[in-house]
Amino acid sequence: MPIDHKRINGPDDTLPYQLFIKLNRQSLSQKYKELVQNGKRHDSRTPLQHRKIFMKTGVVSQAKGSAYIEVEKTKVIVSVFDPREIPNRQDYSLKGEIYCEFKFAPFSCEKRRLHQLDAEEKQYSQMMKKALEATVCRHEFPNFQVDIYALVLHNDGSALSAAITAAGLALSHAGVPMYDLITSVTLGIQKDTILIDPTTKEEQICRAPFVKEQEDNEHGLVVISMIHTHNQVAQFYQTGSISLEKLSHLIETLEKACADIVPVIQQCLVKHVIKTIKKSSNAN
Amino acid sequence: MSLCEAEKTFVLHGVEENLRIDGRDREQYRPMELETDVVSHAFGSARLRLANTDVLVAVKIEVDAPFPDRPTEGKLEFFVDCSANATPDFEGRGGEELAAEISNCLSSAYSSSLSFDLTKLCIVKGRKCWKLYVDILILECGGNLFDAISIAVKVALWNTQVPKVRCIDMDGNTVDINVCQDMFECQRLDVENAPVMVTVCKIGDKCIVDPNAAEEQCSVGSVVVAVSGNRLSTVLQTGMGSLHPLTLVECLKMGHKVGKKLDEAVKEILEKSPKGGDVGFLN
Known part of the structure; x- marks a missing residue:
């Protein structure tokens, strides 16, 4: 990994002190019991309940379109810039390109993030690009490129989903032609418990199995992005170890969860439209 | 084309x-063609040819310190090299994105302890572990890279011989590892669920x-x-x-x-x- 020498990077082999706190020495099953107690999660949600979402457009004045999303503690800003000619390209491309950059702010996670994109951020950027490529009418701006930057201010789980949902909103705010609105939801699974929209702690317990020999030790994370009216999956990612039957069931659950978010985006866009109309009528 | x-x-x-x-x-x-032990300097290697796709995978082992949040686990890292002799599209930085996608997909597939057990690679808890570098070289690109690479990686890991540790001297903070002299006394990795x-x-x-x-x-x-x-x-x-x-x-x-x-x-x-x-x- 090359290091940017123009910035002060700090020592690279530091560790967050939280690792050495006694609470962190708990085994996975203990953590799990603390987080999920008789069907209720630690923040008193039911397993299939999404956290509350707040969205706003037009937060970055320099950008063509921008959106801010808050899923309780998870906070992401997405900005979309004007289409520009694809740099360093000789041949003509019939379809426009999308450039995505997903970045965790240095202070957004427990461990400090560096300024340069690491492997996880690059992976997320690619998934975001995949999701948005299927949503944007790329044939409308041939040989041009739209830049989308997502910055996570605070990561409390499901940051990628929040970023994709917000990017969809920012794109429509920018007036980029799109087939439809896009919504994204993350899901965690540990044994038989399904956790929609997991927090960081819940994500952590879904990453590893409790016991090795048991039959029902399924675990994992699933991210899905749906295009609403056409009922299409724009992006899908799963990691962990999940059986086929379970995963097909999870896809159905996620479909519903994605549809639930759509009205929030619609409302936010309506608000934006009303505001713009009022502004222009006042000016006249 | x-x-x-x-x-x-x-x-x-x-x-x-x-x-x-x-x-x-x-x-x-x-049809596939599979060859093992092709790189003598590597601890395990495999070459797979699937029609026109040709990949070479070599595993190198080094001693490292485990991650502090997972002290009982070894490390496994994937590097994919899309060189320009595979297809002209990979020239310059053209193959970088695909390489990142493949290596991310591999590390995600191997991340669960149910698919590959990293605890076997631990030498001293919290101090020393084996780190496996899995280097993937694409020699020729004829489509379907993911499948070819995953099989080649699995076979290369099956072929890998981890040196046996004979004894460990601990003196305060310094850990001395004594590795078996006999080059045939090695441990094999479990790739049942890879x-x-x-x-x-x-x-x-x-x-x-x-x-x-x-x-x-x-x-x-x-x-x-x-x-x-x-x-x-x-x-x-x-x-x-x-x-x-x-x-x-x-x-x-x-x-x-x-x-x-x-x-x-x-x-x-x-x-x-x-x-x-x-x-x-x-x-």
Whole structure:
């Protein structure tokens, strides 16, 4: 990994002190019991309940379109810039390109993030690009490129989903032609418990199995992005170890969860439209 | 290579009829050629040729300190090199994105302890562990890189010989590891559940596996399914288009079915082949 020498990077082999706190020495099953107690999660949600979402457009004045999303503690800003000619390209491309950059702010996670994109951020950027490529009418701006930057201010789980949902909103705010609105939801699974929209702690317990020999030790994370009216999956990612039957069931659950978010985006866009109309009528 | 509309229709009709342009049916793979122990400086290596795709995987082992949040686990890292002699598209930084995608997909597929047990690579808890560097070199690119690479990685890991540790001296903060002198006394890794990836391509209304370069161009979307044992360890949607949820489930079913068959075939071949170590006149 090359290091940017123009910035002060700090020592690279530091560790967050939280690792050495006694609470962190708990085994996975203990953590799990603390987080999920008789069907209720630690923040008193039911397993299939999404956290509350707040969205706003037009937060970055320099950008063509921008959106801010808050899923309780998870906070992401997405900005979309004007289409520009694809740099360093000789041949003509019939379809426009999308450039995505997903970045965790240095202070957004427990461990400090560096300024340069690491492997996880690059992976997320690619998934975001995949999701948005299927949503944007790329044939409308041939040989041009739209830049989308997502910055996570605070990561409390499901940051990628929040970023994709917000990017969809920012794109429509920018007036980029799109087939439809896009919504994204993350899901965690540990044994038989399904956790929609997991927090960081819940994500952590879904990453590893409790016991090795048991039959029902399924675990994992699933991210899905749906295009609403056409009922299409724009992006899908799963990691962990999940059986086929379970995963097909999870896809159905996620479909519903994605549809639930759509009205929030619609409302936010309506608000934006009303505001713009009022502004222009006042000016006249 | 770029296909005209007529050629694309030809491919599409072939897929509909379950007779593809090279005579295979929809769930059939192209012939594979597998070789192990090809790199003498590596601890384990494999070369796989799947029609025109050629990949070389070598595993290097080094001693490292484990991650402080996972003190009982070793480390496993994947590096994919898309060199320009595979296809001219990879020239300059062209292959970088694909390389990142493949290595991320591999590390995600191997991340669960149910698919690959990293605790076996621990030497001293919290102090020392083995770190496996899995270097993947793409020699020739003829489509379907994910599948070819996943099998080659699995076989290379099967072929890997981790040195046995004879004794460990601990003196305060310094740890001295004494490794077995006998080069034939090695540990093998357990690759029983190591994932095998299957790329399922959607062409027209039907799905196919192992697309060649022409078929890859006709597909609207594809799903990479990593099968580990009976479970799915990673699913990643690639390509440009989007899929209906029902199509996605269908792709997963097909990937799961073909992946299990492929895994069995690979295991069968590996059982037949002689284990390294009993070669040479001294043993």
